[in-house]
Amino acid sequence: MDQQRPILQMTDIHKQFPGVKALSGINFRLFPGEVHALMGENGAGKSTLIKVLTGVYAIDQGTVDLESRSISIQSPQHAVEIGISTVYQEVNLCPNLSVAENIFIGREPRRYGRILWKEINRRASQLLKGRLQLDIDVTMPLHSYSVAIQQLVAIARTLDVSAKVLILDEPTSSLDQNEVKQLFQIMNQLKNEGLAILFVTHFLEQVYEMSDRITILRNGEFVGEYLTKDLPRIELVSKMIGKELHMLEDLPKTKEGREGIDEVLMEASGLGRKGSIEPFSLRIGKGEVVGLAGLLGSGRTELARLLFGADRADQGSLKFGDSGGTVNSPKQAIEQGIAFCSENRKTEGIIENLTIRENIILALQASLGLFRTIPRKKQEEIAEEYIKKLNISPPNPEHLVKNLSGGNQQKVILARWLLMQPKLLILDEPTRGIDVGTKAEIQKLVISLSREQKMSFIFISSELEEVVRVSDRIAVLRDRNMIKVMDGHEISQHHVLQAIAGGQSTHG
Structure with missing residues (x-):
């Protein structure tokens, strides 16, 4: 693939907002006929890079070349005109209009000023069948179809405007397994036709199934570009979170984990919610700190919201304390003694x-x-x-x-x-964006309350060493599955990282 020229090349891209360096020295190449995954944790710069590429933001420094010609992308409309199209996680089409209208909106074929509806419907149907193997009634409103079909309609629209580069931003986050499979078949077909696809996803399995090449960003900086087949999963994860493998042995733990649970406070059995998190089982002991570890999008917050009743489980059961009381809403959770400290402290x-x-x-x-x-x-x-x-x-x-x-x-x-x-306090990213001294204070507080007042905690953090430091047990999540529960002597940054990179489903 390296023998040919990249269709798109971004070199030394810088973008700054007041007080924040969003992108600093980013390089990115995209070749015809490849799927290129853009990877990075929260704040890595992925969204900013896509917004630069689609003309939402102007760059402060650097160059963008499309088909070996230097370009300056003026607006999202200009990006589409020169062949760079984007399909977002939330499909930005008009749900009340028909499928055909959505494909041709703003570009309707006309005669004597009148829109040729039969022609629109014929061409839309032909495009969907011919390029995407999708046989649907194009006169029906878009909202009458699933999210997966809506995304394929959005892709069809980009193909009709002769896209050279297709950006898929978290396209699979709302799809079930069969819909993902259908999307991947289309992506493979488009790739074989020579389309260059930039693929943004949090799902590691999907990255290794679909992508030819991976670019990793961290804290707005370029970490590297790798052929997918040459990059082991554990190295990908360690580069994303900024911990090289040799550095992971191990910060001293603030507390020693306990073996076993003295008294069960809460028990989830086969608890799950379609499209949110796969069924999991987890026991939380009285006075125990259970850490949730995993990459962004792995299902940590979704799991916590089910335990608090903020989202309603559609399978499994959740029992609390000796009373065996259930939790189906935040009100019930608070009555049972469960509190939730959200990561979105502003909202x-x-x-x-x-x-x-x-x-x-x-x-x-x-x-x-x-x-x-x-x-x-x-x-x-x-x-x-x-x-x-x-x-x-x-x-x-x-x-x-x-x-x-x-x-x-x-x-x-x-x-x-x-x-x-509370008997159980759920802390979702309690130390994000705060100084080191305050982080240490919050960690010490969690440990002392769990030891001295027998308060239980669910502790979610993107910082691996923090989870390892405070937790008695750690539940590891990947791709919305709980894949491993570790206790006591098993807990180390290296073991958690290995589990995030690849492991079998388990329960604890």
């Missing part, structure tokens, strides 16, 4: 225009109801206790939360849930 956590005090007492006040207001003096006492306990800065309870640093905002959310004295 699901803090109320920006309230004070530290008001944010801390929010959940407690909600549980008491409108007519049992917590007295102001009591509110102040509670706020001061938790400000001191968690070292929230500045220590003024009347300070607006929006004016705090990210780390201190996170502590305020933690304080809110700790005040509820």
